[in-house]
Amino acid sequence: MATRFDSKEYVKQRFLTFGSKYFPKDHLRINSTKRKGFKIADSTLSLIKQSIEIVTNAQETGEIVPASTANLYKYGTIFIQVFENLDQYQVITPLKSRSRRGHRKEVDVLDFDLKKIELLLKKSPDPPIKIQKDKKMILDMKKNYFKQFENNEYQTVLEDILIKQKFFVQIDSDGNKFIESILRQLNNLIAKITEKKDLYSLLVEIEDEIREIEIRIAELEDALPKLKDEIESFRKESGIYTHLSEKEKLLSDPDLSLFLKIITLGLEKYVKMVERRENRKLDQREDFLGLILEPTRFNNLTEDLWREIVYIIESHALELISSKSWFKFKNSDDLRNFIVKKDVLEKYARIRKLESTLDSIEQNLSKNPQYSEDARLVKEFNEKRSSYAKLNEKIPEVKEKIDTLSHELKIEEEKVFTYLV
DSSP states (O other): OOOOOOHHHHHHHHHHHHHTTTSOGGGOOEEEETTTEEEEOHHHHHHHHHHHHHHHHHHHHOOEEEHHHHHHHHHHHHHHHHHHTGGGGEEEEEEEEEOTTSOEEEEEEEEEOHHHHHHHHHHOOOOSSEEEOHHHHHHHHHHHHHHHHHTTOHHHHHHHHHHHHHHOOSTTSHHHHHHHHHHHHHHHHHHHHHHHHHHHHHHHHHHHHHHHHHHHHHHHHHHHHHHHHHHHHHHHHHTHHHHHHHHHHHHTOHHHHHHHHHHHHHHHHHHHHHHHHSOOOOTTHHHHHHHHHOTTTOOOOOHHHHHHHHHHHHHHHHHHHTTSTTOOOOSHHHHHHHHTOHHHHHHHHHHHHHHHHHHHHHHHHHTSHHHHHHHHHHHHHHHHHHHHHHHHHHHHHHHHHHHHHHHHHHHHHHHHHHHHO
16 A cells, blocks of 8 residues: 655755765754754754854864864754754655556655755865864874873873764764763773872871881880789779789689579570561660660669560570570570579679779779879880781782782873874
């Protein structure tokens, strides 16, 4: 079955075929409209306007414009003129077409006056600017950039590229493709150079800091024996060692050690279980976490909270921590009897009391200006030694990164030089 003859599409395609002799085929687009018949597509119009701007500026600055952009201006301005005065560039053309039933007939079509338009295009003069063929312009850029790369003038090249890029308004032109490629390589090269400079700066900073720390460590090291003697004297007088000795003895007690393991691990597993399985937060969550983190220093252990903990351990510990090698209970009754055992609870209460006493002693000691200053200086000495070790470990890492970057830079530079030859 014959299709209906589309006169507008026919005329449009004829014009595009004709226009591609003067304007890049892939960029020449026109749209049909009910009111005016045809108009230049926005993408084509935008390209022409860019070329007009480039040429207009070049008339003032004397810049060389690539032929691809000059031609967009030269012929694009004619196309704008044609479509703005379309009635002057159209003719009625008789065409023979086939009807749906197969009969041939002659129809009159409102067509472009291609001969008149072509005459206008051929008469169009070059814009009054310096024009250079794209290939010649690219060759000149390559020569200049090669010399500048040899002199490590990367920033100069980058600035020139960004200026030249604006002149190649046709995205798929050879010039724009060249610029995009060299710009990508150059940005990669500059990024690596910047990174290498930053690493050198970091290395200098580390070495300077190490020297400063060495001086301070030497100063503190001379005073260290006296500082430690004074601290030791203050601590002995406070009676802190008696309490510390009792604390260590209690912590080594098997029953108390087992008790603390059961309570902390049991609660930790229970909190995770509730939050994951039931997707809810416990009301006592913060208290549980406080007890888990510091079981011997926890001060918010009320009777209600303890009853809740006993219930949790009794109900869930067998399920949650029975796989541990140190867990020796076979049933919940034995487990409950252990964690509420008077002897164990007395030891737990005692160690919590000791922690409180030790904290109080430490607070009183810190109020003594001499002790506080001695302790601060000893702490500073230990921190400086730690920083010194870490910084010395960092130096080989930074140097290795610099060596790696130096190797990568050579490869990148070779790529650029090969591309510019």
